[in-house]
Amino acid sequence: MTGDPRKSSSPSGGGQGGGRGYYNYPVVRRPVWTWEVPAYFWLGGVAAGAYFTASLAQTFGTGDDRGVAADGYYIAAGAIVPCAPLLIADLGRPDRFHHMLRIFKPLSPMNLGAWTLTGFTPLALARAASHAGDTGLLRGPLRTLARLVPRRLTELAGSLLGLTLAGYSGVLLGATNVPLWAKSKLLGGVFMASALSSGSAAVTLQAARRGAPEATLHRLATVESAASLGELAILTGYLVQSGKTARPLTTGRFAAPFWLGAVGAGSLLPLLLHRFARRRDGRVLRSLSTAAAVCTMAGSLALRWTIFEAGKASSEDQAASFELSRG
Amino acid sequence: MIDGYKRMMNIEEPPPAKRAKGFFTDTSLCIGCKACEVACKQWNQLPADGFAITGNSYDNTGHLGATTWRHVQFIEQAKANGSRQEQRWLMMSDVCKHCANAACLEACPTGALVRTEFGTVYVQQDICNGCGFCVPACPFGVIDRAPKDGQFEAGTAHKCTLCYDRLKDDMTPACAKSCPTASIQFGDVEELQQRARRRLGELKERGESKARLYGMPEGKEAQEVGPLHAFFLLLDEPQTYNLPEVPRLPRKTMAERYGWSAAVGIGFAMVAALVFRGGRR
Numbered sequence: 001m002t003g004d005p006r007k008s009s010s011p012s013g014g015g016q017g018g019g020r021g022y023y024n025y026p027v028v029r030r031p032v033w034t035w036e037v038p039a040y041f042w043l044g045g046v047a048a049g050a051y052f053t054a055s056l057a058q059t060f061g062t063g064d065d066r067g068v069a070a071d072g073y074y075i076a077a078g079a080i081v082p083c084a085p086l087l088i089a090d091l092g093r094p095d096r097f098h099h100m101l102r103i104f105k106p107l108s109p110m111n112l113g114a115w116t117l118t119g120f121t122p123l124a125l126a127r128a129a130s131h132a133g134d135t136g137l138l139r140g141p142l143r144t145l146a147r148l149v150p151r152r153l154t155e156l157a158g159s160l161l162g163l164t165l166a167g168y169s170g171v172l173l174g175a176t177n178v179p180l181w182a183k184s185k186l187l188g189g190v191f192m193a194s195a196l197s198s199g200s201a202a203v204t205l206q207a208a209r210r211g212a213p214e215a216t217l218h219r220l221a222t223v224e225s226a227a228s229l230g231e232l233a234i235l236t237g238y239l240v241q242s243g244k245t246a247r248p249l250t251t252g253r254f255a256a257p258f259w260l261g262a263v264g265a266g267s268l269l270p271l272l273l274h275r276f277a278r279r280r281d282g283r284v285l286r287s288l289s290t291a292a293a294v295c296t297m298a299g300s301l302a303l304r305w306t307i308f309e310a311g312k313a314s315s316e317d318q319a320a321s322f323e324l325s326r327g
Numbered sequence: 328m329i330d331g332y333k334r335m336m337n338i339e340e341p342p343p344a345k346r347a348k349g350f351f352t353d354t355s356l357c358i359g360c361k362a363c364e365v366a367c368k369q370w371n372q373l374p375a376d377g378f379a380i381t382g383n384s385y386d387n388t389g390h391l392g393a394t395t396w397r398h399v400q401f402i403e404q405a406k407a408n409g410s411r412q413e414q415r416w417l418m419m420s421d422v423c424k425h426c427a428n429a430a431c432l433e434a435c436p437t438g439a440l441v442r443t444e445f446g447t448v449y450v451q452q453d454i455c456n457g458c459g460f461c462v463p464a465c466p467f468g469v470i471d472r473a474p475k476d477g478q479f480e481a482g483t484a485h486k487c488t489l490c491y492d493r494l495k496d497d498m499t500p501a502c503a504k505s506c507p508t509a510s511i512q513f514g515d516v517e518e519l520q521q522r523a524r525r526r527l528g529e530l531k532e533r534g535e536s537k538a539r540l541y542g543m544p545e546g547k548e549a550q551e552v553g554p555l556h557a558f559f560l561l562l563d564e565p566q567t568y569n570l571p572e573v574p575r576l577p578r579k580t581m582a583e584r585y586g587w588s589a590a591v592g593i594g595f596a597m598v599a600a601l602v603f604r605g606g607r608r
Binding site: 108 | 383389390402435436437438454463464465468471472475481483566567570571572573574575577578580584587588590591592594595596598603605606607
């Protein structure tokens with residue numbers, strides 16, 4: 001015991017539970033997870049969002065859209081590779097990581113997530129290999145092998161698993177008794193929106209870098225902005241529902257990275273930048289699009305990190321715990 | 328085929344279910360001697376937690392944790408009563424509640440957390456991979472992961488086992504055995520519940536108007552986590568003992584949470600499909 005309950009933990013001391021409990025000691029235990037978890041949530045979200053955006057472009061887009069957005073499969077493959085190592089590193093006993101897969105228990109979001117990651121990783125790699133075969137990046141027997149990947153099936157299965165991967169992380173945090181994570185039921189939606197905005201931003205970024213046609217770039221920016229708007233909307237709902245419980249996030253240590261980083265730089269600024277990047281003659285300022293996409297991705301990381309870390313502070317908020325468990 | 332698989336994998340049949348065992352902790356009898364804390368540590372070979380002083384009361388343990396499976400609270404209450412200050416000291420030996428619907432057990436992704444034949448919740452140390460999900464899932468703040476760099480069973484989750492090893496040999500758990508005032512009573516849950524109801528009646532007759540049971544099937548606190556196999560007789564409201572009024576079971580809201588998550592994903596898919604389609608015209 002390192003003595004954490006021995007200092008007064010809830011700085012406010014107010015609230016309806018203030019002074020009612022046992023010496024202001026926390027009611028629930030502080031989560032033991034470290035930085036690997038928000039990093040994994042972010043990377044997994046980018047991978048899933050990029051994969052899903054690319055697959056939607058394959059199904060509904062023009063020839064240009066398809067060619068450009070297919071680079072999203074490279075992003076998905078690149079982002080998903082570090083995910084399993086991060087998740088394993090965070091375990092108390094990393095040598096037993098495979099115990100996650102000794103049973104199938106979708107009731108546990110942690111088990112569902114482990115299976116989803118196990119299923120999504122090879123699909124993302126296979127679809128990226130297939131794309132590499134198309135563009136001539138892979139040659140010889142490897143190319144022949146990559147050609148064997150059933151593309152449409154991989155896109156469909158990967159999109160479903162990718163959406164699950166993007167969506168379960170917020171549900172996992174919500175399926176605890178940490179007040180900041182559990183009070184509102186919208187956290188799963190917040191993380192999903194953040195995954196989709198950052199994933200589509202990664203595709204936009206790559207498209208701007210590779211000199212994609214104006215019209216395609218514009219459509220990708222529109223998709224990304226739609227995700228950012230959705231993110232802002234559901235984040236607002238989350239903060240309103242959380243009420244006083246959200247204080248560890250919205251005030252104090254995490255206020256600046258949350259408001260300026262996650263909300264400002266991550267959602268508002270990209271919306272403005274994409275708006276100004278599109279000039280009257282229909283041309284797109286690539287530098288602004290690039291900046292917007294980078295901001296969206298950075299903001300997404302800030303969102304995961306601040307909500308994750310503020311959750312640890314929230315677990316020590318006795319008044320918030322009593323509020324959560326009020327009959 | 329399943330039988331063949333079980334034979335091949337050496338899977339044993341689980342032991343047949345027995346009558347549910349549990350604790351009735353009657354805080355009105357607790358004298359705060361901490362014999363339970365010591366007996367628990369001794370029997371389960373749990374290391375000491377150091378010599379930190381809280382400065383708040385005689386409770387220098389603070390909370391339950393990976394190496395503390397019984398914890399005695401000292402609650403000092405001072406109330407103005409006319410010209411006099413009335414003092415009272417409430418003591419309570421806290422422990423894992425072995426919930427009928429246990430949040431930790433439902434959260435566990437490896438199957439390390441199981442329900443035993445005695446109806447208790449138990450962590451299989453050879454299965455747990457220390458994912459840490461059970462820690463914030465527990466509404467009572469009971470289970471914890473031992474530090475990765477520690478000496479004691481590093482990196483896996485720990486909590487009261489209700490002395491599973493002793494139960495196997497028809498013995499009373501160490502804490503109940505050591506309790507000098509019968510504040511901690513061990514037995515069949517159903518019988519203990521009868522005893523608790525009788526005891527509450529007695530105390531009410533004596534004028535303990537605020538006395539109440541916590542963790543009975545009919546109680547508000549059993550709404551989500553079900554009856555507690557380790558339940559309590561309290562002399563004040565649950566919050567005074569840092570107990571949640573209605574402990575939340577995460578499963579109850581999970582479908583709604585997934586629903587919002589899926590709604591965002593589907594909404595995005597529809598918008599993106601429309602935007603990409605627009606380019607084809």
